[in-house]
Amino acid sequence: MGRVAELGSLGVVARMLCENCHKNEATCHVCTVVGDVSQSRDLCSECYEASSPEAREFSAAQHDARCEYCGGQPCGGGTDFLAMATGVQKLKFMCMPCSMEHNRFVQEQLRDDALELSQPEQLAMLRKIDRHADEHMRQWISERGPLS
Ligand SMILES: [Zn+2]
Numbered sequence: 001m002g003r004v005a006e007l008g009s010l011g012v013v014a015r016m017l018c019e020n021c022h023k024n025e026a027t028c029h030v031c032t033v034v035g036d037v038s039q040s041r042d043l044c045s046e047c048y049e050a051s052s053p054e055a056r057e058f059s060a061a062q063h064d065a066r067c068e069y070c071g072g073q074p075c076g077g078g079t080d081f082l083a084m085a086t087g088v089q090k091l092k093f094m095c096m097p098c099s100m101e102h103n104r105f106v107q108e109q110l111r112d113d114a115l116e117l118s119q120p121e122q123l124a125m126l127r128k129i130d131r132h133a134d135e136h137m138r139q140w141i142s143e144r145g146p147l148s
């Protein structure tokens with residue numbers, strides 16, 4: 001997105017409008033394959049959400065999301081990397097203070113020799129860290145108390 005705007009300001013690429021509503025700037029470039037025909041569409045985020053059940057689900061989840069640990073306002077949000085690494089696909093949202101603490105804890109737990117481990121060993125380690133991080137966060141919140 002940033003790149004297009006940058007190029008646009010240099011006059012190389014014109015701002016692209018959503019091909020569905022012709023109103024908003026197209027920020028989502030969607031490739032759909034139907035049969036052997038692949039089609040690329042440039043949509044604004046509104047039309048993209050309307051056209052894709054997954055996108056809608058994600059933005060709905062983001063809309064209602066609360067911080068997993070303290071119930072605060074989530075920042076950014078999305079699938080956390082441990083969940084991706086361990087194959088457990090779930091959306092996890094954290095507020096800024098919690099995600100910083102979570103991240104700090106995980107970094108601390110990651111062993112330097114992790115890269116030398118075999119993949120199953122890495123997975124086992126990540127699963128363990130994920131569980132420990134959960135426990136640590138609950139502990140951390142109960143010591144810290146609710147923010148607001
Ligand atoms: Zn649109």
Ligand SMILES: [Zn+2]
Pocket residue numbers: 067068069070071072094095096097098099
């Ligand atoms: Zn939180």
